[in-house]
Amino acid sequence: MAEKSSKKKLTWREYNLILTVLGIAIVLAAYFLGYSKYSEKNTALEEEIGTRKAYLTELNDCYNNLTTYESGIAQAKANITKNLNKLPKGEVKENGKKTSGINDEDFLLYLMQASEAVGADLQTVDFQSSNLVADFDCFIDGEMKHVEGYQTGTTSSGTLNYNQLKSYLDYIYAKTNNTTFVDSVNVSYNAEASNLNSTISLSKYYVIYEGAQYSAEPLPNVNYGTRDPFGTAGTPAAPATTAAPATTAAPATTAAPATTTAA
Numbered sequence: 001m002a003e004k005s006s007k008k009k010l011t012w013r014e015y016n017l018i019l020t021v022l023g024i025a026i027v028l029a030a031y032f033l034g035y036s037k038y039s040e041k042n043t044a045l046e047e048e049i050g051t052r053k054a055y056l057t058e059l060n061d062c063y064n065n066l067t068t069y070e071s072g073i074a075q076a077k078a079n080i081t082k083n084l085n086k087l088p089k090g091e092v093k094e095n096g097k098k099t100s101g102i103n104d105e106d107f108l109l110y111l112m113q114a115s116e117a118v119g120a121d122l123q124t125v126d127f128q129s130s131n132l133v134a135d136f137d138c139f140i141d142g143e144m145k146h147v148e149g150y151q152t153g154t155t156s157s158g159t160l161n162y163n164q165l166k167s168y169l170d171y172i173y174a175k176t177n178n179t180t181f182v183d184s185v186n187v188s189y190n191a192e193a194s195n196l197n198s199t200i201s202l203s204k205y206y207v208i209y210e211g212a213q214y215s216a217e218p219l220p221n222v223n224y225g226t227r228d229p230f231g232t233a234g235t236p237a238a239p240a241t242t243a244a245p246a247t248t249a250a251p252a253t254t255a256a257p258a259t260t261t262a263a
Contacts, residue, residue: 080138087179089215090150090208102206106217107154110180111202117175118167120160120198128153133205145209153183153203161195172202179205 062069088102104127115122134149160168165187172180183201190197 077139081140084140084147084207087149088204088206089212090206102152102204102214103216107152107204109217110176110204111154111156114168114171114176115158117171118160118164120158120164120168122156122158124158125154125156128155140209141211145211147207147209149205149207151203151205153201155199155201157197157199159190159193159195159197165196165198168200 088106090102107127108125111122111125114120130150130152132148133151134147136149137144137146139145140147165185169182169185172182181203183203184199185201186199187196189195
């Protein structure tokens with residue numbers, strides 16, 4: 001008698017159940033492995049779309065006000081050009097590096113003109129080295145250029161009266177452009193001369209950029225010599241005149257011998 005097989009055969013119903021479970025497992029695996037990644041990408045895309053919508057709204061707003069913006073930009077460029085034209089231009093080499101900026105003689109000539117205009121007596125002048133105070137980019141002559149702004153100054157001393165001091169300050173702030181500023185003023189009364197001993201510190205500003213044209217101030221004509229041509233140093237005293245030699249007195253006349261009295 002043949003032995004019965006120990007293996008149990010699956011029924012058609014059991015096959016269907018297994019296939020259904022496998023199908024569900026495949027769907028779940030596809031969801032977790034595929035759809036979740038798609039969902040993350042979709043979320044990121046929706047966020048990007050939201051950001052771009054906000055940017056598009058901003059661009060539309062700019063476009064709707066394009067005329068106003070263009071007018072403002074043109075006005076800003078005009079103001080930059082106007083203010084830069086008020087500033088002296090420092091000297092520039094071909095490679096774009098500055099040399100010495102504006103010359104000390106330019107500042108000295110300005111001080112001479114200011115003193116002469118008010119009748120002050122300019123006596124001494126000390127110059128300060130230039131310092132970088134600004135560094136920016138802007139449009140100049142239709143091109144974007146790198147601009148460096150420098151400050152230089154002087155400390156001068158001399159004598160003047162109260163009215164001349166007021167006129168001197170008015171000359172600096174009203175009679176010249178706004179690139180000259182008063183840093184400090186120190187005065188003391190000179191009772192002997194009935195005027196003021198003054199020490200005034202001034203600052204001037206200039207810019208340097210590629211293509212800037214430096215224009216030195218024309219200096220006055222002076223005579224050749226070794227003395228200070230600007231009158232800022234003490235004038236040397238004239239040498240003392242040599243006294244003429246004393247005139248030799250004529251020798252005293254010899255008295256005539258006394259006449260002998262006759263006996």
